[in-house]
Every structure is written in C-alpha cells, then in structure tokens.
Amino acid sequence: MTLDFHKNHRLLFGTVFGLFLALSGIIAVGPALWVQNNNRPLPDSRPLTDEEADGQQVYLSEGCVYCHTQQVRPIPQDTSRYGRASAPGDYARLGPRDLWRQTPSVLGTERTGPDLSAIGDRQPSDIWHHIHLYQPRAVVGASMMPSFPWLYETKAEAAPGDVVVPVPQSHGPDDGVVVAGPRARALVAYLLALKQAPLPGATSTVDPTGSTDASGEALGVRIYGARCASCHQAGGEGVPGVYPPLVDDPVVLADDPTRHVQIVLFGLSGETIQGTTYPTVMPGWAEQLSDEEVAAVVNHERRSWGHEAPTTTADDVARVRQGGPPDEQ
Amino acid sequence: MSGTDTTTPHPTVGRPLTVAKARIDEIIDADHRLTRLVYVYLACATAWLVFGTLIGEYLGLKFTWPELGVAPWLSFGRLRPVHTNVVFWGWTSLSMIGLALWVVPRTSQRALHSLRLAWVALGLMNAAVILGVIQLLAGVTNGAGEFREFVWPIMALFASGLVLLGYNLYRTIARRGTEEIYISNWYILAAFIMTSILVTIAYLPWFQYGLGDTVIQGYYMHQGVGQWFTPMVLGLTYYFLPKFLNKPIYSYSLGVLAFWTQVIFYTMIGTHHFVFSPTPWILQTVAIVFSVGMLVPVFAGTGNFLLTMRGSWRTITRSYSLPFIFVGVVTYFLGSTQGTFEAFRTLNRAWHFTDFTVGHAHLTMYGFVVFLIWGGIYGLVPRLTGREPPQLLVGMHFWLAFVGLVVYVGALSIGGTLRGLSWMSGTDFLDSVRLMEGYWLGRAVGGTLMFASHLVFAWNLWSMRPPALFADSGTTVQRPPQVEPTPAGATS
Structure with a gap:
C-alpha cells in the first residue's frame, strides 16, 4: 500500500471525504449551530399567530421569496428605504415547519420587488394588500408583480363576515364582488405581521424613511413616497372609488390644517368625500411618524400639485396629537 | 459594364456558406x-x-x-x-x-x-x-x-x-487496469463524494433554526454549483480535451494543484451569497477571502486547458465539438473571476439582489458547465454510435446558444448594474423597475435564442442515436458484441 494519491484510491478518496466533511463542519455546521444557539427573539417581538404562520406558508409556496427579500443590510440604500438593519434576533423564531418541511428561507437573494422586512409598518392597510395581490397594477401602475387572483373568489354578493376587496372597476370583474379566500387572508395577516421589533437599547423607533438628516421639503417627499403614494398615488390622484384623491381635496386645501393633521395622525374611515363613500380604511400614523415627519408630509401635500394652502409646524402637530382622535375629544 | 464582366465568376461564388468541419x-x-x-x-x-x-x-x-x-x-x-x-x-x-x-x-x-x-x-x-x-x-x-x-x-x-453511482464508479476505479488514477477520475468521484455529504448536511434539521438555516443555505447553494457541476465538468474536460485534440494535457501537475485548491477554497465561500446579511461578519469575511483564493484553481484550470489548446487552433476550428469546449473554458475563467469580484463588499453593495446575479448564474452554469457538456456530447456520441449530426445544425446550435448567452448576460449585467446604482442614488424604487424594462426584454430575446438552440440540439442528439437503441442485443451493431471484461481475480 503506497501513500501516493496518484496510485492509492483509498487514500485519495478517503482524504477528499474526510477533508470535505471537516471543512463543512468548520464553515457550515459549526457556525450554523453557533448562530442558532447564540440567538434569541427580540424582547418586544411576538410569535406568529396560527393564521400568520399559515400565511407564511402561502408566502413560501407562491414563491414570494424569489422576488422579495426580508433582510435590511446595514448600508444607506437599504436603511433609508426599508427600516433598521436586520439583526439575528429578527429570525430567531424561525424553525422547521413540520417533519416534511424545513426552516423558511425568507432572507431571499433577489430584490425584483422591494424588501418586506417592515411592510406591515410601511403599508398597514389590509385592504390595500388585498387589492394589490388581486391585481398589483390597480394600485401600483408601474408594477410588474404577478397577480394572484386564485387566492380570491368572485361572488354575486358578499356574505356576512366576508372580506370584500374593493378592486377598482377598471381591474375588477364585470359582475359581483371580489372576496378574499382563506389563503389570501392568511397571507395578508402574515404581511401585516412583518414589522421590525425595536432592538434592545435602541432609542428611536423604526424609521423606514431613515430621514433623520433630511428636513422640510425633502423629508415630506420621502415620507409621502414611502407611506402615502401606494394608495393616494404619486401624483395625489388616488384610485377612483377606492382611494380618494388629495388633489383639490377640501381638507387638504382648508386654511386651518388641523383636520388634515388629525387624519394623518389618527386615520379615517367610512367618510363620504366629495360625494363618494370610500370603502377603504386609512390607517393612522401617530405611532410611526414623529411630529416633524407629520408636519413635513402634510406640508408636502399642501404645497404640491398646484396647491398653495397654509402649512403647519411640528409644534402644531404636537398639539393635535395631544388632543387625541376627534371622537375622544 | 462590358459583357465579359458578367461572365467572370464572382470570387465567392461556389464558396460554401459554412466551412466543412472534420468528420470523426x-x-x-x-x-x-x-x-x-x-x-x-x-x-x-x-x-x-x-x-x-x-x-x-x-x-x-x-x-x-x-x-x-x-x-x-x-x-x-x-x-x-x-x-x-x-x-x-x-x-x-x-x-x-x-x-x-x-x-x-x-x-x-x-x-x-x-x-x-x-x-x-x-x-x-x-x-x-x-x-x-x-x-x-x-x-x-x-x-x-x-x-x-x-x-x-x-x-x-x-x-x-x-x-449508488458514486459506489459504482468507485468500484470501477478501485479495480482499474492502470496503476495511476487518471486526473479526470479525481474530479468526477470527488464530486460524487462531496455532493453526497453536502445534500445530507443540507437536509439535517438540528442546526437549521433561525439564522442557522441561512448559513447552511449559503453553504449548500454554493457547493451545489461549486462541488458538483464544476468538478464534474472539469473532470470530463480533462479527458475530452486531450482526447479530441489528440495530444496530452499541458500539465498534469496544474490539474492536481487546481484539484486540491478547489476542494479546500471552494468549500469555504458559501456565505458570500449573504454579504451584509445578519450572519456573523467574520464568516462573511472568510468567504470573501477564500473567494479571492478561488482565483488559484480557476487560473490553474483555465491556463492548463488553454495551454493544451495552444498550437491546435486549426484542429479546434475544424472540429464541431471543440468550439463548445473552447467557449466553456473561456467562460469558466470569466464567470469565476466575476464571482470573485461580486464577493467584494464594495461591488456587492451595487450588484447584490439585482439581476446581475442572474446574469452571473447563467454565464457560469450555461456558458461554462453546459457548453463543456455539449462539447463532450458532440465529440463522444458520434464516436460511440458511428452517426454524426448534420454539421449545419451543430453550427446553428452553437451560434444560437452563444449569441443568446451573450445577449442574455449582457442585458442583465448592464441592467443589473444600473439598477444597483439607482438604488444607491436613493431614488424611488419604481424608477429602478421602469429602468429594467428594456433589459428584461433583452433577456427574453437572448433566452429565446438559447431555447431555440436546445430544440436544434435535441434533434442533433436524436440523429446521433445508437443503431441498437431499442434492440436488446448487439444484433444491429456493425461490430461484434463485446465480451464482458473479466473481473480481476476471476478465471475466464
């Protein structure tokens, strides 16, 4: 028996086997065990509910992960759009689903569409998500995301308890109403649960606009793009019958901005605006946006699209915030 | 114009559209x-x-x-x-x-x-x-x-x-009729061994909670390419290239050097698919360092193949299989070097998450791996079956696939780079979607050419089918049936 790789197949292939196994232990299994065991969920996070966990499976099986990441890198282009840099704790609750399926690989490797780590913060309206899943181009004109109509059903009329999806007429069925199926409801529950829990010791809350250095106009433009444009659209024109336009809206043009600020802070629903009753709910942004940010976005709306309405200040916003929602006054 | 001019044959008249390739x-x-x-x-x-x-x-x-x-x-x-x-x-x-x-x-x-x-x-x-x-x-x-x-x-x-295949090939090599194990077999059997271990580790659950899954995913998706497809086609090329050129490989030792550096360096670089992710920073740095180390086996391997080809260009141009191998070797060099650059944090920042990665994946898996496979098939199968494919169709296959690949990778590389820069400039995300529209269309054009070439290839493979494909014995083969080689130690 010669100790020559060229002539001794046992030695050669035994070495390859041992070497690859050892290197795999050093570079993969060891580090994987280490990151698994030295990691715990963030204190302010919570486990997914059963419905949200089902939604995560819909997210995986429909292949959302191939176009959307769930990892915010610690570089400005990510933190300025998607939230704080992702931390190991954000993933600590992930594990194998059952005996047959492994841990969801949600981090992703491609960003054909935007990152979704904090989509539940950035776009908290379930109805928006339903419209967007049923037909993305109904609310985002330039989108090339596939539509998922098979998660929905079209009924002659909605039954009690149904989640009705107010698809704009241009993109909806000719007759009947679109109702979210159980998989759509689960998926949207999961998307709304995608929020970044604050890191222990961090002082500021999640700020997807990453706009601490910006002020005034630039800040307003960025917040409007990140928070408002998906419903009210980039040009403020809204979506007919679904999301009201801001252009020439009486509240936006009112001399006293108080009502405008109230709506941004505390949301609005069931209101008839210029003769149209909108079925959608506008979420309040009081928890996500600071006084400066609310003032910036309100002023942006009051000075854009030909508007020349009086503006507001952070101090005014603070006073409105203190006053609470109009119903409780 | 005088009448005599019209009777003078144009210089190209009678010259065929394509140059006839050598028959096997x-x-x-x-x-x-x-x-x-x-x-x-x-x-x-x-x-x-x-x-x-x-x-x-x-x-x-x-x-x-x-x-x-x-x-x-x-x-x-x-x-x-x-x-x-x-x-x-x-x-x-x-x-x-x-x-x-x-x-x-x-x-x-x-x-x-x-x-x-x-x-x-x-x-x-x-x-x-x-x-x-x-x-x-x-x-x-x-x-x-x-x-x-x-x-x-x-x-x-x-x-x-x-x-099963690894065992089958191991037994074959163990009872080889030569004293030395030819370098092709180092690569090929190593690929079976490493990939068997790889798949096993990837599917074991105990270390895959939380980010453990991400560490294993980086390791797996990278070795799946790097320790399965790469060593397999390199091993095949260490046989096919000298065989088709009818000359020895330039340097056996370079092949051995490339082998060991491949086994060691490639194993370490999986996490470079997750640069800037929340996986441990040190793990990412190790992956980046060894990505640079990968230049050693890549340069040694491609250098070895190109030096073997040196002086035989005429044989290559006259062959219908060797041009595929030439493209495969050059693309191995380009694609792997590109991979090293993509791992650098400065460049990763712009390219990661964009379609640039998809372009890289096709440059390597298609330009490198698949072209080497096609070269092997066109060289080997006619020698086994005695049936050659129509040369014009092999040429069509080559050019459709090659031009398709260039268009595909070109569109996604340029578009991906611009998209990364758009993200860095902080403009609206949808701007980067609109920006990609033309490049996505370019990718579809390239992809269509590639797909068309596969239909031509499928026909060519059919035209090379063995005479005895459906017969159970060798009755339709022009040569006498082979006697089963006697296993070592048995009496005949």
Missing part, C-alpha cells in the same frame, strides 16, 4: 450496452433541458408581460424553482453523469462495475425530478431555499442515485 476520425469499439446506457442518460437529460428551459423562457417573458398566463401552476413563484431544479437535477446532472459513466471506465481501463446499478440510479433521479416538479406545481415547497425546494423524501431519491 475513429469509431470506438465500445460495449453497445454501455453505449445505450450513456445515450439514454443523455436523452433523458435533454428532455429535461427542453422542458426546463421552456419554463425558463416563459418566466423571462413574464418580466415584460406579467399577465401572460394567470393560474397557480403558471405563476412565476411556482415555476421559478421548477426551472432551476429541472435544469440542475434533470438536465445538467444527468448529462454529466451520462458522460462520466463512459469516461471513468475508459480511463480506468475497466468495464463499469455494474450497468444495472447505473440504470437504477437513472430511474431514481428521474423519479426525483418528476415528483419534485409535481410537488412544486402543487404549491408545496421545502422551505423555498434555492435548489433545496424538493422535500426530503424526494431529494432522498436523488441522493440515493448519487450514492
């Missing part, structure tokens, strides 16, 4: 049963190629027309893993194995240990891909980690085939 110079006297085995492996692989790239073509069109076919099983999210898994486990794997089943016994001067085991492995692997496709179309995924979408019972079928 030999018919190898091989066991027709082995020939049939190899051919059926290649035929199954090619069926998967046509299916898998039809899906890929369709997916490429969806970037421009997202509403092209709206049904669960026609959706992008379900079909993308079908495309990747079918071309990985169906086409590329089975075609490489088919060629290896001929190269290993040939260079070991010993009949394949067991034809039967090789047929069983083919059945297992085909079953795995068929069941896997059904699983994915039904909307079931293992965990949506790339190339790891098949659930474990299905992947276990594939892995069993892998282990």
Whole structure:
C-alpha cells in the first residue's frame, strides 16, 4: 500500500471525504449551530399567530421569496428605504415547519420587488394588500408583480363576515364582488405581521424613511413616497372609488390644517368625500411618524400639485396629537 | 459594364456558406450496452433541458408581460424553482453523469462495475425530478431555499442515485487496469463524494433554526454549483480535451494543484451569497477571502486547458465539438473571476439582489458547465454510435446558444448594474423597475435564442442515436458484441 494519491484510491478518496466533511463542519455546521444557539427573539417581538404562520406558508409556496427579500443590510440604500438593519434576533423564531418541511428561507437573494422586512409598518392597510395581490397594477401602475387572483373568489354578493376587496372597476370583474379566500387572508395577516421589533437599547423607533438628516421639503417627499403614494398615488390622484384623491381635496386645501393633521395622525374611515363613500380604511400614523415627519408630509401635500394652502409646524402637530382622535375629544 | 464582366465568376461564388468541419476520425469499439446506457442518460437529460428551459423562457417573458398566463401552476413563484431544479437535477446532472459513466471506465481501463446499478440510479433521479416538479406545481415547497425546494423524501431519491453511482464508479476505479488514477477520475468521484455529504448536511434539521438555516443555505447553494457541476465538468474536460485534440494535457501537475485548491477554497465561500446579511461578519469575511483564493484553481484550470489548446487552433476550428469546449473554458475563467469580484463588499453593495446575479448564474452554469457538456456530447456520441449530426445544425446550435448567452448576460449585467446604482442614488424604487424594462426584454430575446438552440440540439442528439437503441442485443451493431471484461481475480 503506497501513500501516493496518484496510485492509492483509498487514500485519495478517503482524504477528499474526510477533508470535505471537516471543512463543512468548520464553515457550515459549526457556525450554523453557533448562530442558532447564540440567538434569541427580540424582547418586544411576538410569535406568529396560527393564521400568520399559515400565511407564511402561502408566502413560501407562491414563491414570494424569489422576488422579495426580508433582510435590511446595514448600508444607506437599504436603511433609508426599508427600516433598521436586520439583526439575528429578527429570525430567531424561525424553525422547521413540520417533519416534511424545513426552516423558511425568507432572507431571499433577489430584490425584483422591494424588501418586506417592515411592510406591515410601511403599508398597514389590509385592504390595500388585498387589492394589490388581486391585481398589483390597480394600485401600483408601474408594477410588474404577478397577480394572484386564485387566492380570491368572485361572488354575486358578499356574505356576512366576508372580506370584500374593493378592486377598482377598471381591474375588477364585470359582475359581483371580489372576496378574499382563506389563503389570501392568511397571507395578508402574515404581511401585516412583518414589522421590525425595536432592538434592545435602541432609542428611536423604526424609521423606514431613515430621514433623520433630511428636513422640510425633502423629508415630506420621502415620507409621502414611502407611506402615502401606494394608495393616494404619486401624483395625489388616488384610485377612483377606492382611494380618494388629495388633489383639490377640501381638507387638504382648508386654511386651518388641523383636520388634515388629525387624519394623518389618527386615520379615517367610512367618510363620504366629495360625494363618494370610500370603502377603504386609512390607517393612522401617530405611532410611526414623529411630529416633524407629520408636519413635513402634510406640508408636502399642501404645497404640491398646484396647491398653495397654509402649512403647519411640528409644534402644531404636537398639539393635535395631544388632543387625541376627534371622537375622544 | 462590358459583357465579359458578367461572365467572370464572382470570387465567392461556389464558396460554401459554412466551412466543412472534420468528420470523426475513429469509431470506438465500445460495449453497445454501455453505449445505450450513456445515450439514454443523455436523452433523458435533454428532455429535461427542453422542458426546463421552456419554463425558463416563459418566466423571462413574464418580466415584460406579467399577465401572460394567470393560474397557480403558471405563476412565476411556482415555476421559478421548477426551472432551476429541472435544469440542475434533470438536465445538467444527468448529462454529466451520462458522460462520466463512459469516461471513468475508459480511463480506468475497466468495464463499469455494474450497468444495472447505473440504470437504477437513472430511474431514481428521474423519479426525483418528476415528483419534485409535481410537488412544486402543487404549491408545496421545502422551505423555498434555492435548489433545496424538493422535500426530503424526494431529494432522498436523488441522493440515493448519487450514492449508488458514486459506489459504482468507485468500484470501477478501485479495480482499474492502470496503476495511476487518471486526473479526470479525481474530479468526477470527488464530486460524487462531496455532493453526497453536502445534500445530507443540507437536509439535517438540528442546526437549521433561525439564522442557522441561512448559513447552511449559503453553504449548500454554493457547493451545489461549486462541488458538483464544476468538478464534474472539469473532470470530463480533462479527458475530452486531450482526447479530441489528440495530444496530452499541458500539465498534469496544474490539474492536481487546481484539484486540491478547489476542494479546500471552494468549500469555504458559501456565505458570500449573504454579504451584509445578519450572519456573523467574520464568516462573511472568510468567504470573501477564500473567494479571492478561488482565483488559484480557476487560473490553474483555465491556463492548463488553454495551454493544451495552444498550437491546435486549426484542429479546434475544424472540429464541431471543440468550439463548445473552447467557449466553456473561456467562460469558466470569466464567470469565476466575476464571482470573485461580486464577493467584494464594495461591488456587492451595487450588484447584490439585482439581476446581475442572474446574469452571473447563467454565464457560469450555461456558458461554462453546459457548453463543456455539449462539447463532450458532440465529440463522444458520434464516436460511440458511428452517426454524426448534420454539421449545419451543430453550427446553428452553437451560434444560437452563444449569441443568446451573450445577449442574455449582457442585458442583465448592464441592467443589473444600473439598477444597483439607482438604488444607491436613493431614488424611488419604481424608477429602478421602469429602468429594467428594456433589459428584461433583452433577456427574453437572448433566452429565446438559447431555447431555440436546445430544440436544434435535441434533434442533433436524436440523429446521433445508437443503431441498437431499442434492440436488446448487439444484433444491429456493425461490430461484434463485446465480451464482458473479466473481473480481476476471476478465471475466464
């Protein structure tokens, strides 16, 4: 028996086997065990509910992960759009689903569409998500995301308890109403649960606009793009019958901005605006946006699209915030 | 114009559109049963190629027309893993194995240990891909980690085939008729050994909670390419290139150097798919450092092949198989070097998450791996069956695939770079979607050319079929049936 790789197949292939196994232990299994065991969920996070966990499976099986990441890198282009840099704790609750399926690989490797780590913060309206899943181009004109109509059903009329999806007429069925199926409801529950829990010791809350250095106009433009444009659209024109336009809206043009600020802070629903009753709910942004940010976005709306309405200040916003929602006054 | 001018023949009249290529110079006297085995492996692989790239073509069109076919099983999210898994486990794997089943016994001067085991492995692997496709179309995924979408019972079928084949080839090499183990067999058997370990580790659950899954995913998706496809096609090329050029490899020692550096360096770099992720920073740095180390086996391997080709350019241009190998070797160099650069944090910042990565994946898997496989098939199969494909169609295959690849990778590399820069400039995300529209269309054009070339290739493979493809014995072969080589130690 010669100790020559060229002539001794046992030695050669035994070495390859041992070497690859050892290197795999050093570079993969060891580090994987280490990151698994030295990691715990963030204190302010919570486990997914059963419905949200089902939604995560819909997210995986429909292949959302191939176009959307769930990892915010610690570089400005990510933190300025998607939230704080992702931390190991954000993933600590992930594990194998059952005996047959492994841990969801949600981090992703491609960003054909935007990152979704904090989509539940950035776009908290379930109805928006339903419209967007049923037909993305109904609310985002330039989108090339596939539509998922098979998660929905079209009924002659909605039954009690149904989640009705107010698809704009241009993109909806000719007759009947679109109702979210159980998989759509689960998926949207999961998307709304995608929020970044604050890191222990961090002082500021999640700020997807990453706009601490910006002020005034630039800040307003960025917040409007990140928070408002998906419903009210980039040009403020809204979506007919679904999301009201801001252009020439009486509240936006009112001399006293108080009502405008109230709506941004505390949301609005069931209101008839210029003769149209909108079925959608506008979420309040009081928890996500600071006084400066609310003032910036309100002023942006009051000075854009030909508007020349009086503006507001952070101090005014603070006073409105203190006053609470109009119903409780 | 005088009348005499019209009667003077134009210089190009009578010159053919294409230059005739050399016909094969030999018919190898091989066991027709082995020939049939190899051919059926290649035929199954090619069926998967046509299916898998039809899906890929369709997916490429969806970037421009997202509403092209709206049904669960026609959706992008379900079909993308079908495309990747079918071309990985169906086409590329089975075609490489088919060629290896001929190269290993040939260079070991010993009949394949067991034809039967090789047929069983083919059945297992085909079953795995068929069941896997059904699983994915039904909307079931293992965990949506790339190339790891098949659930474990299905992947276990594939892995069993892998282990059976590894054992089969090991026994063949162990009883070789030569003293030394030829370098091709180092690469080929090492690929089976490493990939068997790799798949096992990837599917064991105990260290895959939380980010453990991400660490394993980086390791797996990278070694899946780097320790399976790369060493397999390199091993095949260490046989085919000198064989078709009829000259020895430039340097045997360079091949050995490339082998060990490949085994060691490549194993360490999986995490470079997750640069800037929340995985440990040190792990990412190690991956980046060894990505630079990968230049050693890449330069040694490509240098060795190119120096072997030096002085034989005329043979290459007159051959219809060697141009594929030449493109494969050059693309190995370009694609792997590109991979090293993509790992650098400064460049990763711009390129990561964009379609640049998709371009890189096709440059390497297609330009490098698949072109080397095609070179091997066009060189070997006619020598085994005595039937050559129509040369014009081989030329069509080559140019459609090559131009398609250049357009595909060019469009995604330029578009991906611009998209990364757009993200860095902080403009609206939708601007980067609009920016990509033209480049996605360019990708669809390139992809269409590539897919068309696969139809031509499928026809060419059919035209090279062995005379005894459907017969059970060698009665229709022009040469006498081979006597089973006597196993060592047995009396005849």
